[in-house]
Amino acid sequence: MTFFQLILFALSAFIFYIFFKKLFSEDYPKRGIDFEAKKDNAQIGGINRPDKTFSEPTVEPTRLEQLIAMTDEAVGKGDLLEAKKAIQSALIVDKKSSEVISRYAYILNESKEYEEAKEYYQKAIELNPEDDMLYASCANVLHKLGEETNALEYHQKSIELDAEYAPHYYNYANTQYDQKEHTLALELYEKALTIDPELAVAQEMISKIKTEKSL
Numbered sequence: 001m002t003f004f005q006l007i008l009f010a011l012s013a014f015i016f017y018i019f020f021k022k023l024f025s026e027d028y029p030k031r032g033i034d035f036e037a038k039k040d041n042a043q044i045g046g047i048n049r050p051d052k053t054f055s056e057p058t059v060e061p062t063r064l065e066q067l068i069a070m071t072d073e074a075v076g077k078g079d080l081l082e083a084k085k086a087i088q089s090a091l092i093v094d095k096k097s098s099e100v101i102s103r104y105a106y107i108l109n110e111s112k113e114y115e116e117a118k119e120y121y122q123k124a125i126e127l128n129p130e131d132d133m134l135y136a137s138c139a140n141v142l143h144k145l146g147e148e149t150n151a152l153e154y155h156q157k158s159i160e161l162d163a164e165y166a167p168h169y170y171n172y173a174n175t176q177y178d179q180k181e182h183t184l185a186l187e188l189y190e191k192a193l194t195i196d197p198e199l200a201v202a203q204e205m206i207s208k209i210k211t212e213k214s215l
Helices: 003-023 063-077 080-093 098-110 114-127 132-144 148-161 166-178 182-195 200-214
Strands: 043-045 053-055
Touching: 063 080, 063 098, 080 098, 098 114, 098 132, 114 132, 132 148, 132 166, 148 166, 166 182, 166 200, 182 200
Parallel strands: none
Antiparallel strands: 043 053
């Protein structure tokens, strides 16, 4: 054996020694151990392919979300008393939630508690001043209370925020009609019908006003 062959033999032996040492050491990566979830709340699942299945743990609804859901369910059933109990409990949890306050205002209105409904609609508007439906709903409550000037202002604001929603014009027209402003009411009913040709109640009021004028 030449000196050069001796060097090659020694080098080969050293390489094999390093390879087998690494192979049987604890540093060698083992299948299924080094793979980790990328999110703190993620879970790795699957037996045959742990790298294929990835799921999130179930997130339970908060108490507030549960109470809001209970309120909506009760309203859907027409049980205003149960809905009121649920939403009052939600108010205790978070008295500054616009979702809760607007629902409470709706229930008060449906229960014909108009003064309180007005108060809570105005609170909801303070929290969410760009919600056109809150202005429209509050306007209807004000109309029922006989506060026509304020009702008209709220109707106008709802239209300002969403000029393409036909019921806003229809509700505004109703208030004008009750104020004996039949000409203006007619224009508003016609505008509502232009936006939504299937709004039958608007067509009925247009026919009614035209009939009254012809008498």
